[in-house]
Structure formats: structure tokens, C-alpha cells
Amino acid sequence: MDRFCDAGVLVEFLGDWTTAHGPLYRRLAGALAGGITAGDLPAGERLPSERDLAKMLTVSRATVVAAYDELRGGGLVDSVRGSGTRVSAAVRPRRSGADGRVPGGRATSIYQRLVDGPGKIISLALAVEPAAPELRDAVWALAREDLPELTADAGCHPTGLPALRQAVCDHFDGQLVPTVPDQVLITNGVQQAVGLAAQMYLKPGSTVVVESPSWPGCLDVFRAAGAKLVSVPVDEDGVRPDALAKAFAEHNPALAYVMPTYHNPTGVLMSASRRQRVAQIAAKYRVPLLEDNAYTGFTGYSGAETPPPIGAYAPRDAEILSVGSLAKTVWAGLRIGWVRAPEPVIDRLARYKVRADLGNAVLDQALAARLLPKITDIAAGRRETLARRLGHLAGLLAMHLPNWRWRTPEGGSALWVELPEVDAQIFAQVALRHGVEVVPGSATDPNGHHDNHIRIPFTLSEADIAELVNRLAMAWAELG
Template sequence: MQFAQRLQNVETSAIREIFKLLGRPGIISFAGGFPDASLFDATGIAQATRRAIEQHPAAALQYGPTEGYQPLREQIARHMQTEGAQVQPQDLIVTTGSQQALDLLGKIMLSPGDKVLVEGPTFLATIQCFRLYGAEVISVPIDEHGVQTDALERLIVEHQPRLVYLIPTFGNPSGALLPLERRRKVLELAAAHQVLVVEDNPYGELYFDAPPPPSLLALSTEVAGSRDYLAYCGSFSKTLSPGLRLGWLVAPAALLANAVMCKQFSDANSSMLAQVSTSEYWQTGRQTATLRQVQQTYARRATLMGECLRRELGNALAFTQPQGGMFIWARLTGANGTSTDAAAFVQRAIAQGVAVVPGTPFYASAPDTATFRMSYATVAEDRIIEGVSRLARALG
């Protein structure tokens, strides 16, 4: 059987391959990027779903508008307004997870041979998505504060990309938080070079102490012309439930119209039962307490993991303590004669009964082979202590 040529541009996710090894008894996994299912408000979601079916059966169980359930669009717009973004319901569509938003952007914006700039490292599925549409994906260097805007400017001038994809707030896998001045610089570059910047923000509400700086979308009012070259992807997956498969896309009107057209070809509309249930849930206000519990739990686990890493691995490992999100991005330093080969380290770690993800697949180009990703989100505190102890034994 002969398959489409576009499949030659992508490969199976390295994370999914590691998951195949996690069925071993006793293994501790820092590899996943999932939220903790024990923190889902299952009772509240169940009650909201029941109300959706009982009170709005025609809306919840029937086909719906491609743009999304109007009450939910209005709620999303109001929520974004509280975070400083000037968004109206007509400025957004509901998508089947934020991953569909990225896929729609790929369909609309990319032709074979086009260039895309992403952070190096960045969300693996985004690299795969854009490559599927024939794009050449190029990594922009980051540091502990996120994308280096001087390098971004240089690469925009050099490559004239069709779009720039960023996770400015607690990035995956880096955990980095882009400072306010760099956010403004990104918007200035978007306006000056008339290049679409895609802001992916699934982790922005998972802050531990102080809230992060305003989103690029919120700041766009301060940089003339930048809103015309800005798309925003939001998600319910990390704050409510990934099983609902709901996200949203905010974009300029012409881009959004094409997204609606392409979504019609894909799934007609995202699950109406999920949309109406989520709308009913939001009306209760329960999400505030649920989110606070998630923030507090992840903060404790992130702090503990950082303490354990510093104690157990010392200067053999370099990392920045996260201020939010779900990940610690680490680099083997080679101190005391230890190896800097993260791929080999990952295999030794699995042999010790703990799983992490090698960093190389998160780079579109020029990978740092000494890096790897850990998640504290789903791991109990006693397991974090034991897992890091096992990581220390895996140093070579």
C-alpha cells in the first residue's frame, strides 16, 4: 500500500514509545505530560453533564455550530477579558482540544517548503503537525527565560517564516516563563515583519505564587498592529479535564473564517455534549476551587522535586526551578566525570525503575543531546523522593 508523501516528514512520538515501557511493575514515571486525574472535579463535571442532558438535550445531543456552543464562547471571551485580553465571542472558535487549533493553523497557513520558527525545545506534537504539512521547522534558541528575542529577530529576517510558534508561559518542555519585556519585543517583531505569531497557552493558569505576565494577546493593545498578526490557542485540558477534548482558537477574522471552513471538513463541530457540560460547569463557579487545588498540589511537588534533584544529583544536573506549569527541563553537565548523553541516561534510568523523556525529540533542529524532561504533575511526593534517588543511581 502506498501512503501519502507527507507521512515521510513525521515519525512516532518518542514520548509514546517510552509509555510502552511503563507497564513494568514498580516503575516510577516522570515521563508523562498528563494532569493528575485525582484532581479532576469528577463530581462537579458529572453534575454539569447531567444538567446539560436534562435541561439542554437538543443542544447537548445534536449537531451544533462549527464555531462552537454560543454560551461557552461567551464564557471563554469573558474569562479572557478578566485576564486583560480584549476578546469577543465572535473572535474565537471552540476546537477539539488546542491540538486541533494547531492542526487548523497548519492547514490554513502552511504549504510544502514554507518555514516555521519554534522554540528549541518546544512541544513535540507541534513539530510533527507542521512537518506533516510540509513545513521546514527551525528551532530558535531559548534560555531559562524563554525564547531569545535577538535570535528570533535574526531568524525571522533570515528565513521569512510563515509563522512563529511560541509557548511563552511555562513552556513544554522547558517550563520557561517569558518576561514582560521579551513579550513586547515578540509583538513588535510580529508587527514589523508582518509574520503570524501563534501563542499556545495551555499552562498559563498553573502558576504557583505570583500570576505570570499578561499574555501576548492581552499585551497586543500596547503594540500597534500586532493583533493583526497574532493567534492564540487555549485549552481546558490542564485546568478541567483532557477527556473533554476542548480548546479554543482566537485569531484575526480572515484566518478564523478559514479555520471554520477547515474544521467543517474535519469534525463538523467539537463534541456538543462536552461543550454544553463545560458551560454548565463554569456557571457553578466550582472551577476556581478546583484550579487552586491543582496549583497548590503542583507547587508542592515541583518544590520537592527540585530539592531532591539538588540534593541527589548535585552539580551533575542543571535546571531552572519552575514557577508554574508541569515540567522541569534538565541538562546533564558532565560534572565529576558523569556522562552528558541523555539518551543513554534515560535507558539507565529505566533500568533503575524510573522514566524520563530524552530532550532531543523536542528540538526541530540543532538538538541539545544532554537534555531531558521530567514531570512532577502526576507523581505522589513519596514517589518523587524515591524516583529522584533512582535517577541519581542512573548517572554514568
């Protein structure tokens, strides 16, 4: 009931409240009032103590006291000695979503930024780039050569456009995973693939084994299904097999979720031997394994060869779902993803897919079918730019924030940075006042083992990276 009495949880919900206008206490009161009237802070919910919230927000206690007084004056909260400050039972919330906020979850601020747009804030919530130049050429070719045949078709392919399913098969064949079209389902990006798997495998009370850290957006999908999360650590070689086997044996999970190729947020590349071991453990304990390879298109920065997906090492009786997309390599606006799994799994998953949207847009799928065979060349073009930006960001951080620590990622698009002896949620509040939206490590780890970490994408321009580091340095100096 009292989930928001934890100041850290409430702070993540508040988002970029400091960027509003007016005195600080009124900005805070306004953010809380919005959550109350929208129903996100339900009647009877206990709010954090003034001292705890002030500490987490890095503001004076007087600011929080004044904000709570404002809410009491508006009849939104009640304070009772011994019971703290609670949302008033007399409040009648508006219909859900009426305040324009994305509801629920630890990744709320990430999705909210998608809805609101970046504004004047430099947001570290997303790591996205403009479209690869090859997309434009593919659009023109599609219009010239394929449009008559495509528009003559009925346009309804619930499991995916046949040409794209075959292109995905060829993609997996090239990764040493022999695949036939009946083992492929086309989805609206990786996020839908994860959501469909959650619907199929999970029910309230189920357990999902995830990596520590992991991506908040996917963790929210599992939480929304009512699942309990059990995390296992990631080292320089990927998810730890000993911890994975222990979690499987002790918790009998309904699903496991891992990111073997340029893990998000650490950038770690799981080795071939580790992938083989993970596949064997999943088969031994009969746990369906969802591997998210959204970053497979990247060629990496260390020069190491990317091993085949975990599915390539799967014993006959293993249930491995290999997920990928074009969003990171080609364009986030091309919402095309896929799942490769045993035929009975794809058959079941397709029933959830058709109920969700009847199938992806045909023209988007036709574009993807043209682009997927070129993914290696497209990724090579991305790599040079990202590697240069990575070096630029690392150099500026080393110069202006020498106490921060990170491991150079083997791939991906972000640095996973450790802040010395500082809760990243607290730093995030200071950074927000300097115009930077930080996603704290607490959002990536249900067990709190990465509370002093932040993720810094290097998909910004070099000029924007310089401005970003300047703002982070000013925020760090203020916090100090």
C-alpha cells in the same frame, strides 16, 4: 532516504525495546524487525553502523552485531561492503500501523506511551493528573439543569457551542483581551488547534520559527506538514526578541510558534514587556504568531502575576492566534481547547475544523462552559499539590544526583534538567533498563542545543517520585 543511518534518530524510533523478553540482541532484532515489516524502516534504508548504534544504546558492539545477524538470517536486511547494512528490497511491509505503533516523528515514543499505557515503566513522556474535583460537581449540575435543553438542540456547532464561545470571550476579557464570539473557535484540545493552524498556513517547504527547546508533539505537526523548522533560543524572560527578529528577516516564515506562559519544557514565564516586543516584531514582519497558553490556568510557584496573552499587545495589523485549553488545569480527558484570533482568521480556520470532525461533542463543551469561569480557583487547588511535589522532587534530586542542574520553574508541571557532559539519548537507554522512560532533549530541539537535557514531570505521587529518583540514580551510577 537514509534518515535512520543516524543512530540517534533510530534510537528514538525503537522506544522501550529493552523491556521485551529474551536475550538483549533478540529484543533489539525484534524491535528493528517490527519497524521493517510495518514499513517504518523502508526498503533500501541504511541502518547505523554497529559501533554507532552500540554506543547510542549503551550495549556491547557484539549485541548489535548479533541483532543484525538475526535480521540477515530472516532476510530482512542485506550487508554490502562499502554500503553498510540496508533494509532488504525483498521485504513487503504490512499495511501502515499493522504493528500497533504510532507512526513517524520525534514525539513517537510520547504518543506510543498513550496507546500502550504505562505498564511497569515510570514514563516521563507525559505530565498528567487525575481530574479536578470540580469536574464531578459540574457533571451532576449539567445532568440536573442543562441536559433537557442540550438534547433538544440539533447538536451540531462546527465553530463551538455558543455558551462555551461566550465563556471563552469572558475568559479573554478577564485577561484584558476584549473578545467577541466570532473571534473564537472551539477545538479538540491544543493539539488540534496547532494542527489546524498548520493545515491553514503551511505547505511543503514552508518555514516555521519555533523556540529552542519546544514541545516535540507540536514540532511533529509542523514536520508532518512538510515545513522546515528554524529555532530561536529561550532565556529566563522567554523567547529572545533579537533572535526572533533575525529569524523573521532571514527566513520569511509562514508561521511562528511560542509558549509564553510557563513554557514547556523550561517552565519560563514570558514577561509583559517581552510579550509586547514579540507582538510588535510579528506585526512588523507580518508573520502569523501562534501562542500556546495551555498552562495559563496555573498560578505559578514564584508568586509572579501572569501577564495577559501576547494577543493583548498586538498592533491592529498583527495576526496573533491565542490558543488555550482545560486539559492541564481540569483534566486531560476533557478534550476542549480554543483559538482566539481576528475574525477573518477564525472564519478560515473553521473551514478546516468542520472538515476534520464537524465540531466538538456538545456535552463536553457544556461541561467546559461551566468550568471555565472557575479556572482560577481550580488552578489554585492544583498549585498547592504541584508545589509540594516540586519541592519533594528537587530535594531528592539534590540528595541523590547532586551533579544534575536545573532552574526552578515559574510554573508548569516539570523540571528541565541538565545532565553534566552526557548525551541524554544515551542515558535514556540506561534508564529504560531500570524502568524509566526518559524523553531526551534532542526531541525538543531541531538544532541539537539541548541534547544533554531531560524533562522530569512532578505530577506523580510523592511515593512514585521517590521511586523514580531511586531508579534514575541507579541508571546514572551504571552509566558512570
